[in-house]
Amino acid sequence: xAEMPSRPGEFELIARYFAxxxxxxxxxxxxxxxxxxxxxxxxxxxxxxxxxxxxxxxxLATDPPAxxxxxxxxxxxxxxxxxxxxxxxxxxxLSLPDSxxxxxxxxxxxxxxxxxAEYGIALSGGDTTATPGATTLSLTAIGEAPEGTVIxxxxxxPGDDIYVTGTVGDAAxxxxxxxxxxxxxxxxxxxxxxxxxxxxxxxxxxxxxLRGVARASADISDGLVADLGHxxxxxxxxxxxxxxxxxxxxAAVRLLAERPDxxxxxxxxxxxxxxxxxxxxxxxxxxxxxSREFDTAITRIGAxxxxxxxxxxxxxxxxxxxxxxxxxxx
Amino acid sequence: xAEMPSRPGEFELIARYFAxxxxxxxxxxxxxxxxxxxxxxxxxxxxxxxxxxxxxxxxLATDPPAxxxxxxxxxxxxxxxxxxxxxxxxxxxLSLPDSxxxxxxxxxxxxxxxxxAEYGIALSGGDTTATPGATTLSLTAIGEAPEGTVIxxxxxxPGDDIYVTGTVGDAAxxxxxxxxxxxxxxxxxxxxxxxxxxxxxxxxxxxxxLRGVARASADISDGLVADLGHxxxxxxxxxxxxxxxxxxxxAAVRLLAERPDxxxxxxxxxxxxxxxxxxxxxxxxxxxxxSREFDTAITRIGAxxxxxxxxxxxxxxxxxxxxxxxxxxx
Numbered sequence: 124x125a126e127m128p129s130r131p132g133e134f135e136l137i138a139r140y141f142a143x144x145x146x147x148x149x150x151x152x153x154x155x156x157x158x159x160x161x162x163x164x165x166x167x168x169x170x171x172x173x174x175x176x177x178x179x180x181x182x183l184a185t186d187p188p189a190x191x192x193x194x195x196x197x198x199x200x201x202x203x204x205x206x207x208x209x210x211x212x213x214x215x216x217l218s219l220p221d222s223x224x225x226x227x228x229x230x231x232x233x234x235x236x237x238x239x240a241e242y243g244i245a246l247s248g249g250d251t252t253a254t255p256g257a258t259t260l261s262l263t264a265i266g267e268a269p270e271g272t273v274i275x276x277x278x279x280x281p282g283d284d285i286y287v288t289g290t291v292g293d294a295a296x297x298x299x300x301x302x303x304x305x306x307x308x309x310x311x312x313x314x315x316x317x318x319x320x321x322x323x324x325x326x327x328x329x330x331x332x333l334r335g336v337a338r339a340s341a342d343i344s345d346g347l348v349a350d351l352g353h354x355x356x357x358x359x360x361x362x363x364x365x366x367x368x369x370x371x372x373x374a375a376v377r378l379l380a381e382r383p384d385x386x387x388x389x390x391x392x393x394x395x396x397x398x399x400x401x402x403x404x405x406x407x408x409x410x411x412x413x414s415r416e417f418d419t420a421i422t423r424i425g426a427x428x429x430x431x432x433x434x435x436x437x438x439x440x441x442x443x444x445x446x447x448x449x450x451x452x453x
Numbered sequence: 454x455a456e457m458p459s460r461p462g463e464f465e466l467i468a469r470y471f472a473x474x475x476x477x478x479x480x481x482x483x484x485x486x487x488x489x490x491x492x493x494x495x496x497x498x499x500x501x502x503x504x505x506x507x508x509x510x511x512x513l514a515t516d517p518p519a520x521x522x523x524x525x526x527x528x529x530x531x532x533x534x535x536x537x538x539x540x541x542x543x544x545x546x547l548s549l550p551d552s553x554x555x556x557x558x559x560x561x562x563x564x565x566x567x568x569x570a571e572y573g574i575a576l577s578g579g580d581t582t583a584t585p586g587a588t589t590l591s592l593t594a595i596g597e598a599p600e601g602t603v604i605x606x607x608x609x610x611p612g613d614d615i616y617v618t619g620t621v622g623d624a625a626x627x628x629x630x631x632x633x634x635x636x637x638x639x640x641x642x643x644x645x646x647x648x649x650x651x652x653x654x655x656x657x658x659x660x661x662x663l664r665g666v667a668r669a670s671a672d673i674s675d676g677l678v679a680d681l682g683h684x685x686x687x688x689x690x691x692x693x694x695x696x697x698x699x700x701x702x703x704a705a706v707r708l709l710a711e712r713p714d715x716x717x718x719x720x721x722x723x724x725x726x727x728x729x730x731x732x733x734x735x736x737x738x739x740x741x742x743x744s745r746e747f748d749t750a751i752t753r754i755g756a757x758x759x760x761x762x763x764x765x766x767x768x769x770x771x772x773x774x775x776x777x778x779x780x781x782x783x
Contacts, residue, residue, distance in 0.1 A: 124519060150498070155585070155687050157532040157671055158502040158596075163493035164473040172488040173593060175546040179585045216505040216546070216591035248501060255509045256586020263503060263548035263593040266488075276486045278564045341487055357485050 126215055130225040133251055140232035141215075147245035157249035161212060167267040170208035174198050178258040188227045189234030191260070191323050194237050197323040198344070201396040204330030205342035208266035209273045210242055213367065215249035218259040242327055255292055268320045268334065276341035276357035276384035279401035283427040285362060286337075288326050288397045288419055290372040291347050293319035297391020299385055300378065315374040323396035327416040330398060339398035346393040348445045351433050354401065364425040366390060367438040390435065401427050463581055470562035471545075477575035480540055489578035491542055497597040499762050504528050510590040517563030518557045520651050521590070522713065526568050527653040528674070529594035531726040534660030537604045538596030540572055545579035546753040548589040562591035572657055581651055602664040606687035609669035609731035613757040615692060616667075616740065616752035618656050618727045620702040621677050623649035625722020629715055630708065645704040654724035659747040660728060666739055670730035676723040678775045684731065694755040696720060697768040720775045731757050 130136065137154050144363045145151035150160035163169055174195070178184055182191050196213065203210050219228075238246055247265075295380035297316035325342075335339065339358050341350045347369065355362050369389060371379070379386055402410065407423070414421040428434075435443045460466065467484050475481035480490035490584045493499055504525070508514055512521050526543065533540050549558075569575055577595075627646035630639035640647045655672075663670065668689050677699065685692050699719060701709070709716055732740065737753070744751040758764075765773040 140610050152607070152687075156536075158536045158538070158603070160598075161499045161501060162600065163496065163497075163499055166593075168491075169491045169493055170488050170497065171491060171544055171593075171595070173544045173546045173578060173580050173587075175580050175591070177547050177548050177582055177584045177586070177589075180583050206486075207489045208488070213502045214501055214593055215592075218505050218507050218589050220586075248503060250503050250505050250591070252505045252507055253505045254587055254589060256507070256589070257584055258547050259505075259584060259589040261503075261505070261506075261548075261580070261591045263501075263544055263546075268490075270492065270554050273488070273490050275482060277482070293483045301772050323576045353485075354481075357482075366601070381667075404662075406469060408673070 130228065136228055137251070141229055143240060144232060144246040145174055148247045151245070151247045154248060157267065159214065161247060161265065164267055166269055169274060170206055170266040170268055170273060171263065171420070172199050172202040172262060172264055175259060175261040175415040180421055188230035189237070190233040191224070192234030193262050193322060195237045195260050195262050196235060197325050197396065199262050200242060201325035201342040202325055203264055203266035204326045205267060205340050205398045206268070207272055207331050207334040208268040209325065209331050210244050210264060210266045212265050213245055214247055214263040217249065217251045217260045218254035219251065220254050220256065221407045223258055244329065247425055251432060252375065260327040264421055268331070269366050271340040272334040274333060274337050274340040274400070276339055276354050279354055279358035279360050279427045280338065281360055281427050281429040283338060283399055283401040284402055284407070284423050285351065285399070285425040286421055287347070287370065287399050287424050287428060288329060288421055289373065290370045290420065291395050292375050292389030292392055293372050294394035296375055296378050296385060299388055313332050313378055316378065318319060320394060321392065325396055326419065329413065329419055330415050332417065333398065333400060335404050335414055337400035337402050341400050343395035343397050344393055346391045347395070347399065348390050349433065350399055354399065355431065355433060359431040360424055361428040362427050362433045364435045366434055366435050366443055368422065368424045371422055387445060412427070459747050460558065466558055467581070469574065469578065470558055471543055473564055474562060474569060474576040475737065478577045481575070481577045483617045484574050484578060489544065491577060494499065494597055496599055498600050498603060500536055500596040500598055500603060501534055501724065502529050503591060503593045505589060505591040519562030520666050522561040522564030523568045523652060525587070525590050525592050525656050526565060527726065529592050530572060530657055530761060531672040533594055533655055534598035534656045535604070535670050535728045536598070537602055537664040538598040539661050539709040540574050540594060540596045542574055542577040542595050542655065544577055544593040546591045547579065547581045549581065550584050550586065550588060554575040554586055555617035572678040597663070598664065602694030604663060604667050604670045604730070606669055606671055606684050609684055609688035609690050609757045611690055612738070613668060613731040613733055614753050615694070615731055615755040615757060616727070616751050617677070617700065617729050618657050618659060618751055620700045620705065620750065621673065621725050621727060622705050622722055623702050625718040626705050626708050626725035626757035629718055632660050643708055645702060646708065650724060653724065655726055656728050659743065659749055661739065663728065663730060664737050667730035667732050668766055670728055673725035673727050673729050676721045677725070677729065678720050679704065679767065680729055683765060684729065685761070691758040691760040692755055692763045693758050694763060696765050696773055698752065698754045700750055717775060
């Protein structure tokens with residue numbers, strides 16, 4: 124009994140849990156080949172992004188594995204969406220310690236299966252290995268956009284308006300609430316905030332509609348101010364952010380009424396997976412139309428400036444200093 | 454001092470070591486964007502493969518980091534070559550513990566830089582994260598082949614000849630020699646075998662020339678018999694392997710004269726990164742020409758059979774049983 128593995132062998136796990144995820148990908152060959160193939164759409168560029176999630180850094184061993192799988196996929200879908208790309212397929216590399224049993228893998232695959240249905244994509248291939256260390260999951264997502272239409276970080280020009288989709292700060296406030304009150308209490312009192320932390324909502328529909336509208340963009344993963352800084356750096360510009368214009372959810376407003384000292388988490392937190400972008404002033408009307416079409420708030424929160432760096436002011440014009448997480452993953 | 458990191462921050466490391474690897478990839482945007490873009494060649498399929506390497510499983514903390522980087526890249530290039538694809542670009546996901554210092558990263562990047570020059574590709578993007586566990590490196594390689602020409606594992610037919618490129622067993626014998634005699638002695642006495650273990654030679658030139666010649670193929674990573682089994686399973690056929698026809702290097706012949714009990718390592722070992730393929734009998738002449746053109750041995754080692762499974766016989770026709778490593782990575 125001592126040599127009995129806690130889960131089936133690699134080939135059986137792939138056949139049981141991952142091959143079904145690849146059924147809709149004709150070039151995946153049922154995950155029974157050394158490679159996957161994929162036919163690009165003529166006239167489109169291929170858009171590539173890779174993200175890794177590590178147990179103890181990005182998720183906990185006790186997190187529901189379905190949510191871990193969905194978050195892994197959605198973080199990459201958010202990158203594609205912010206660039207105006209439509210997701211097409213993805214690859215996985217999983218390094219799993221002995222402590223990962225079959226039920227964890229079943230849950231992880233079930234989460235991916237649900238999101239594949241939601242976003243209309245399928246798994247194309249992957250690699251599984253053992254590890255003596257932490258569970259390490261990496262995902263390469265592949266999307267497409269017509270040639271020349273990908274929205275880069277570079278491209279913002281002085282005088283452009285700065286916009287953000289949805290609401291900002293929910294995930295970071297959810298994280299603070301869990302740290303302060305424990306997961307059960309936080310979930311009971313602020314379910315919407317905890318949910319935003321656990322399950323990003325990538326703007327997969329809206330993103331491609333921003334092609335030709337947004338001049339520069341990024342998704343908010345490091346934090347609103349940090350990611351705006353990335354756009355500014357790549358574009359060679361600065362930005363003036365109006366803190367009081369940043370859109371908050373009802374739950375965030377309630378929590379901040381109780382804990383006004385947590386306000387920094389809104390601008391400095393992260394894991395929002397909203398799209399932050401710069402657009403020429405003449406685009407306001409088109410953006411109002413897209414907001415209605417996709418039933419998603421699109422809010423002007425500042426303007427691109429000539430000078431370098433991001434300045435943040437409140438409604439009275441006073442300069443604010445925002446602590447942010449920057450470079451937290453390394 | 455206690456909080457002083459042993460290496461610079463993520464952005465600085467990327468700028469210093471990885472952005473130079475992406476200079477020749479126009480869609481990499483200097484690694485300063487959320488995604489990379491890539492323009493597929495019209496009329497080609499995209500060919501995708503991902504491989505992960507974990508410290509303590511696939512390499513040791515004491516291995517030269519340049520060799521770790523080169524092996525990571527070459528393992529994926531071997532997958533592409535065996536399928537007839539030309540390599541185009543790649544993505545990295547690196548999960549690095551605190552013990553990895555700047556000199557390790559510099560060495561790793563230097564190894565990649567040398568192989569980029571050798572194989573004519575460039576880095577397109579990546580992700581770096583912290584890990585509390587083992588160093589975990591995953592690489593997604595992207596190649597191309599004209600539509601419909603990718604050589605699959607499926608496609609072998611009874612009566613086909615089975616061929617292999619180069620020589621088989623060198624890496625596995627090098628590994629056994631290191632385990633038995635220690636790395637220094639093994640390197641001194643069998644430098645060619647140890648070198649084959651440390652640095653695969655993917656058949657990047659020859660692979661695409663097998664399009665339209667090979668009917669089914671795989672690269673040998675799990676072991677000759679195991680990978681032939683994969684081709685048979687995918688093709689719905691069996692195979693009769695002639696053990697004495699399997700091509701050996703001079704060094705392997707010398708070592709086996711001393712240690713005939715290690716013969717199983719040739720057929721069952723792995724890490725050969727040669728191309729194993731099935732071709733119709735009429736292809737012998739074309740294969741002889743390709744062998745000359747690419748200065749690479751291409752040796753017939755058996756035939757595809759109707760029945761299932763792989764049988765192995767010696768020159769006298771006696772049935773051999775081969776222990777192989779199968780499923781070792783999980």
